[in-house]
Amino acid sequence: MYDILQQTIDELTAPDQMFAITETEVRGQTLKAWTHAPANLRDFWLSSAGHGDKDYLVYQNERLTYAQAHEQVARIANWLHTNGVGPGDKVAIAMRNYPEWMLSYWAIACAGATSVGVNAWWVPEELKYGLADSQTSLLICDQERLERFEEIRDAFPDMKVVTTRCETPAWATPWETLLSAPAELPEVEIDPDDDACIFYTSGTTGKPKGAQLTHQGCTNNVLSTLFSNLSQLNAVGKLSEKEGNDPMPPAATSPATIIAAPLFHVTTNNCAAQAQTFLGGKLVHMYKWDAGEALRIIEEEKITTFSSVPVMTREMIAHPDFATRDTSSMAMFGGGGAPVQADLVDKVSERGRGALPAQGYGLTETCGLVASSLGVFLSDKPGAAGRIVPTCEVCAIDSEGNALPAGEIGEICLRSIQVIKGYLNRPDATAETIVDGWLRTGDIGYVDADDFVYLVDRAKDMVLRGGENIYCSEVETVLFKFPGVAECAVFSVPDERLGEEVGAAIVPETGASFSAGELRAFCKDHLSPFKIPKYIWITDTPLPRNATGKFMKRELQSSLAVENAS
Known part of the structure; x- marks a missing residue:
């Protein structure tokens, strides 16, 4: 069946097809790229205007069509430009x-500026680091993040702040002000290799990169x-026909997905949300996962695809409402950010009412997905x-950097136009991770x-942990x-x-005495809740x-029993 998959790939990547491949120069290297990929996110967003009156953003009882979203994005981008935000600004x-x-x-991209996706879990100390490291000039936040910023505001006396869905203090700008600007996009030049x-x-040194x-x-x-x-769906369809099975159902005419995992992750933002935007799909936002x-x-909402951390698919499949809810619109239950376990693949295949199990592999450092199944x-x-x-x-x-034959185990390395430019303000980390254009993933x-x-x-x-990367050294530092x-x-x-939880083995100094509760209380002031050892x-x-x-x-993992932990 893999010959059929390769045949399908060859057909879809032919020179006259949508997925034709070209070569381009990127930072001194010749790399493969999709011929028809827009040059920048502004062009990408503008290409979605043709979706017009289709539903785009849905949140509880609120709905925005593509046309309404394009008008609002133009107003926000105009306000940003008028207030001095442009290329190079964060x-x-x-x-x-x-x-x-x-x-x-989308508005930040259209203004030529750079978005900084703030981890919504960050406590004030982490938020302070991120804003300073990125040299952010303007912050757009909700009530919870506003309260955290107020604790560190003295460190950012010149920071402009826009608030949404909360009471706006006198020193900040309400979201409605942005929407009152003219609906005209500013004219800016954006290089494809701009941030x-x-x-x-x-970060492995205790600080995020x-x-x-x-x-x-x-x-x-x-x-x-x-x-x-598309390539694997087409190949699956050809295999079904070859084996005399019923053909695959036609593709849904109204794609839609749930925005469940955080948008500051590439899995949700770059893969789920942006791919749906390209297709004219509907994004249904959840306040929190349930x-x-x-x-x-x-x-x-007749959702057609779901792609998030596998634990979310597992919880839906196991939920008592799964048997009574109509999920027949679903074409795919996918997972990313963590491996999809074999038993979950089987459960989706058995209970998914025709929906296919799927998983993707990628990293923040590859702007999203580089492999899927x-x-x-x-x-x-x-x-x-x-x-x-x-x-x-x-x-x-x-270990010496030599490429290994197929089937031999080593460190996975990737070379692609999707590999990041580097780590902001971290030339040493960049040089260590990206060697001669190859991304050293750290995955074996x-x-x-x-x-x-x-x-x-x-x-x-x-x-x-549930799709969240928690580096042990960061927790150890605290x-x-x-x-x-x-x-x-x-x-x-x-x-x-969740797949994994955080464990910590600790030896006190001679004469010192403390409890696990005291350690966790201390961690609350320095770490997001999900990083605190369970x-x-x-x-x-x-x-x-x-x-x-x-x-x-x-040795610690194998010798320490969970029942003996505090």
């Missing part, structure tokens, strides 16, 4: 998944996402992260003969600040619902170390 978006998130994002947005990733996603990286990602789905509410939305291909290769897109080069390397795995990527481990020391901590090792603990072991026995003096975390 505008932070700090809010829940409100419609204003996407409207702000479109900055998304922060957890601002990944610089370019305009062409983002627009190429949209076509990569669409191509990955599996029962998601099933209601699927039934009432769905339907029979996911079932046949349940351990694979996905088939690499044809505009991306992939290889596994050994291999590539098979069919160009499917398999991941077997992670070189990076992190916990993957715990070591607590008076009386002599040794501290943070590691992942398996969790049935499991804490306090012991007088020195933690095991290897010959180089590093803590042996795997």
